[in-house]
Amino acid sequence: MLLKSFYARISLLFLAMILLLGATSLYIAFEASRLLFGEVEQKLNRGYAANIALELEPFTAEDFTEEDIKEAIHYMMVMNPSVEIYLLNHEGNILCYFSEIEEEITYLNVDLEPVRSFVESEGFKRILGDDPRNDKVKKPFSAAPLIINGKEGWVYVILRGSSYDSSLEMLRNSYYMRSGLITFIVALAATAVVGLSLFFILTRRLRRLSEAVTAFRHGRLQHRVSMRGDDEISALGYAFNDMAESIVEGIRQLREAERLRGELIANISHDLRSPLTSIRGSLETLLLKESSLSGDERRDLIEVGLRNVAGFQKLVEGLFELAKLEARQVSLQKITFSVAELIQDVVLKLQPRFNAKQLDVSYNPAADIPSLTADIGLIERMLTNIIENAVNYTPGGGSVSINLETSANGLVISVADTGPGISKEDLPRIFERFYRSDKSRSRDSEGTGLGLAIAREVAELHGGSITAESPGSGGAVFIISLPL
Numbered sequence: 077m078l079l080k081s082f083y084a085r086i087s088l089l090f091l092a093m094i095l096l097l098g099a100t101s102l103y104i105a106f107e108a109s110r111l112l113f114g115e116v117e118q119k120l121n122r123g124y125a126a127n128i129a130l131e132l133e134p135f136t137a138e139d140f141t142e143e144d145i146k147e148a149i150h151y152m153m154v155m156n157p158s159v160e161i162y163l164l165n166h167e168g169n170i171l172c173y174f175s176e177i178e179e180e181i182t183y184l185n186v187d188l189e190p191v192r193s194f195v196e197s198e199g200f201k202r203i204l205g206d207d208p209r210n211d212k213v214k215k216p217f218s219a220a221p222l223i224i225n226g227k228e229g230w231v232y233v234i235l236r237g238s239s240y241d242s243s244l245e246m247l248r249n250s251y252y253m254r255s256g257l258i259t260f261i262v263a264l265a266a267t268a269v270v271g272l273s274l275f276f277i278l279t280r281r282l283r284r285l286s287e288a289v290t291a292f293r294h295g296r297l298q299h300r301v302s303m304r305g306d307d308e309i310s311a312l313g314y315a316f317n318d319m320a321e322s323i324v325e326g327i328r329q330l331r332e333a334e335r336l337r338g339e340l341i342a343n344i345s346h347d348l349r350s351p352l353t354s355i356r357g358s359l360e361t362l363l364l365k366e367s368s369l370s371g372d373e374r375r376d377l378i379e380v381g382l383r384n385v386a387g388f389q390k391l392v393e394g395l396f397e398l399a400k401l402e403a404r405q406v407s408l409q410k411i412t413f414s415v416a417e418l419i420q421d422v423v424l425k426l427q428p429r430f431n432a433k434q435l436d437v438s439y440n441p442a443a444d445i446p447s448l449t450a451d452i453g454l455i456e457r458m459l460t461n462i463i464e465n466a467v468n469y470t471p472g473g474g475s476v477s478i479n480l481e482t483s484a485n486g487l488v489i490s491v492a493d494t495g496p497g498i499s500k501e502d503l504p505r506i507f508e509r510f511y512r513s514d515k516s517r518s519r520d521s522e523g524t525g526l527g528l529a530i531a532r533e534v535a536e537l538h539g540g541s542i543t544a545e546s547p548g549s550g551g552a553v554f555i556i557s558l559p560l
Contacts, residue, residue, distance in 0.1 A: 090271050098260050118216035122199020125218035125231045128152055136224045144174045149174045160234040181208040191219045191230055272385050281309045297324050342403050351384035401533035408451040414447045415487060416441040417479055422459045429467050436475040448536050458534040460555050461527035469495040486559040498546040506544055507532045
């Protein structure tokens with residue numbers, strides 16, 4: 077379970093990298109020091125074989141024996157006991173050798189190519205030669221030409237003999253390796269502590285982000301992650317918070333849409349059921365009492381059915397019209413016309429409604445109202461819906477005031493009535509389809525509940541807006557803004 081966390085994995089990776097890096101560093105340091113020491117030793121002793129050759133030359137020019145040169149060689153070995161001295165003929169074969177170690181050599185021939193290269197470079201070029209005791213390693217050496225029995229020969233000196241290797245191995249296994257290992261372990265521990273602490277601090281924000289995501293997944297939608305800084309992890313935290321806000325807002329909108337859908341279905345069911353029930357009742361009465369009904373009674377039943385059919389048709393047409401407007405499937409047939417005259421025509425068209433309720437209607441257009449380029453049919457429908465709404469909600473003997481003026485953004489049309497007003501709870505929702513604020517505003521049966529929704533869509537389709545206000549003194553004011 078522990079290895080599943082990001083912190084544990086990155087910590088193990090970090091420790092593995094430290095171990096690998098430390099081991100590699102130790103190996104490279106050891107090999108570099110060994111090679112450097114060998115190169116320095118070879119250059120410092122580059123003339124050692126030449127001195128030996130100078131001492132041995134009188135003894136090896138003609139028939140020599142090993143006994144003839146033992147004394148001179150012994151003197152050389154006393155001066156530097158770690159070396160091994162070999163005399164080679166012109167083919168590289170070992171004629172004799174001298175070493176503190178008594179054991180026999182393994183190989184009786186030495187490759188002369190490195191020897192000649194060493195002599196040609198006068199010992200300044202780092203060259204490794206054969207070790208007659210071990211063919212798997214190459215060692216630093218010193219060499220010089222020597223006439224042996226009248227022929228070309230060589231003095232070949234291994235500067236690190238077997239005794240030197242044994243001593244070096246003991247030293248390596250004791251002081252050097254112990255010091256190196258102690259230094260490595262201390263450095264590893266310090267680096268691990270510092271590194272793991274830094275990883276813990278750096279991954280803390282990732283853990284917070286993981287906790288926030290887990291909490292959000294388990295339904296705590298208000299949980300957010302606290303982030304500071306401007307690096308990638310902070311950007312991820314900010315993105316999570318923004319995403320969470322978007323999801324919460326989306327859920328809220330879905331719930332609101334579901335609520336509106338439920339209300340829409342309920343309202344449509346009610347508004348469709350009422351006329352259908354009335355029509356069915358009229359028809360059933362005609363069928364059941366056809367013989368006993370007088371002509372006037374039949375006519376009344378037929379007129380009731382026709383009024384309900386007309387209302388039903390009006391409702392269906394309103395639904396189709398609103399659906400097309402909301403889907404922006406309406407092509408605007410724009411022309412330039414006078415809004416002031418259009419409002420006057422709408423008022424005249426609704427004059428019978430005003431007279432029936434004995435409403436006092438006043439229309440006050442400002443002077444020099446500019447023409448408007450828009451779809452005159454849709455604008456007339458919007459104005460009719462707004463003014464009809466005022467008629468429906470204004471009690472008999474009340475008044476409706478219509479004003480037209482210009483503003484910096486275009487035209488402003490206000491329609492005010494003296495009805496009961498709109499409550500604060502209803503104001504945000506009065507432009508929803510089928511929404512009815514029956515608690516504060518009674519309305520007659522002629523409305524479909526779609527007029528204000530259609531009016532808002534028409535205004536927005538023209539780049540304008542409609543707002544509603546309800547002053548504390550009573551009544552309602554609808555304000556239409558249209559850009560010129």
